[in-house]
Amino acid sequence: MSNGSTKTTTKSTFHFAAGLGSGVLSAVLLQPIDLLKTRVQQSGSHSLSAAIADIRAAPHIIQALWRGAVPSALRTGFGSAIYFTSLNAIRQNAARISFLALPSTTAPIATGPGATSTSRHSSSLPKLSNTGNLFAGAVARSFAGFILMPLTVLKVRYESTFYKYSSLVGAARDIAGREGLRGFFAGFGATAIRDAPYAGLYVLFYEQSKRRLSSLYGASTSPDATPQSRSDKKMGVSRAASINFASAMVSGVVCSIISNPFDAAKTRIQLYPDTYRNMVHATRRMVSEEGFRALWDGLALRMSRKALSSALAWTVYEELIRRAEVTWSSGGGGKARSNL
Template sequence: MELSLAHPAIKAFVCGSVSGTCSTLLFQPLDLVKTRLQTLQSGVQPGSGRVGMMAVLLSVVRTERLLGLWKGVSPSFARTIPGVGLYFSTYYSLKQHFFQDSSPGAVGAVLLGGGARTVAGVAMLPVTVIKARFECGRYSYGSVTGALRSVCRTEGPAALFSGLVATLLRDVPFSGIYVMFYSQTKASLSKEISTSASAPLANFSCGLLAGVLASLITQPADVVKTHVQVNSQLRTVEAIRCIYMEHRLQGFFRGAVPRALRRTMIAAMAWTVYEQMMARFGLES
């Protein structure tokens, strides 16, 4: 079936997958550095003292060469290509169903973003677990499928859904808050800007602002999620206690800079590419 004849939700899936692929390839190093920072000094990696983003980045390049910064890109692709596609197709379907004749307000935007992320987050969680393990440097999996088989064999299938609560506590609010800020800032743009050639740049700027705010609000849940997925024996409450005992409140913001950079840039680029591709199909995003 040609894409021009496909259902709008399928077109949204394709647009989302393309946008997710581009952004993941560009910003994977930031995600790896974020994961290493969050798991540092927690029994996964040795060390003492305060370690910053640049120190981790240089350490990875020195010990694993430049391509080491893209370690975990395979599970990232395995998660992002279908995951972002599923997110945008779910978002489009929900929006058409509940807001076909009107634009969603702030609360509606939160519900749309959160609903779409819930579906995509649960569906792609097993690959998210493998991705976190690839990036932390503790495991030596050869491939995504090999890692999935290894986890199922040694820890049981339930391990592939470790960190589900922390993941949803992170991703659902992030997506809801992001969509709310993004849609509201876009709505505040003048009609001249929205219809001009600079509209993609303006939309990207709105995405940057929304991404920074959403990232900072949900950062503690991201740290907890990473600890639970890297250490399969930990539960969410235990991870919270361990992080607080070791690093106090600042431990919940470890890796905030690379995560904010990555999530903000990925989300802004994904939404900009998605909206431009949907416009090419003659569909309202």
């Protein structure tokens, strides 16, 4: 294997590891919010207080709050690893396509050979146009969602009070015995319709927010500052992390509001596949029996969870990549910045 191929493999592995670590961290910390969201969406009661009362009545509250943490961590961890790795690969290749690349009239941080970069940005990841970000986010999320769909079904059913599974192995056996392989992909249509636009819009809003906030930071820098001093400020952990965290939070809130109806329908399909056959049928039945409010069940919880998990995952991931880039660049003997 050539030296270039070895470096590419190493960097892809690091993207996978960084995504895995950030995903597991956010999943474990925010599992109680995700659990409550599933409980609220599982029926038409719309009652958060009832879900909290059920958990408080459990013999071990802490254990009850983190029920489903293992499948959630596995799903989110490996989902983030696959997503970030594939997203980076897609963005690297999309940057070579003219209508997907960032226009030269903006202030990009290109990472390809011969590309220029700017120090006034919180990120060192590949930069694309709005169309490119929409495309990359949607494709990467759909790919990761399909691979992780069995874990998603297990997670939702394990968190629910409807099935009362005592173990993940028991849940898997029950699904396989009653529904076959198809049962592990229940709700994929609704999930894909929810996740593809969500991820595409998320990457678009996230990159736009980072660019604008980074530009504001750059504009506030003294015009007499040297390029080196500006670069040092850019590389500061606190400033870059704050920009990335704020951008991820805002993007998570906006995209959660847009995609919540699909999430509510997806949860019903995964919990009651015999009752809700597909997304269209689930949506119509929920609206006819419970009103439009049913499509917004769990919005506050999902919005909070998505905003926080996205902020944690993206901030940790970006900082790990930034640190790795510095290491790779310093190991290059002063050569141009490595292409992540």
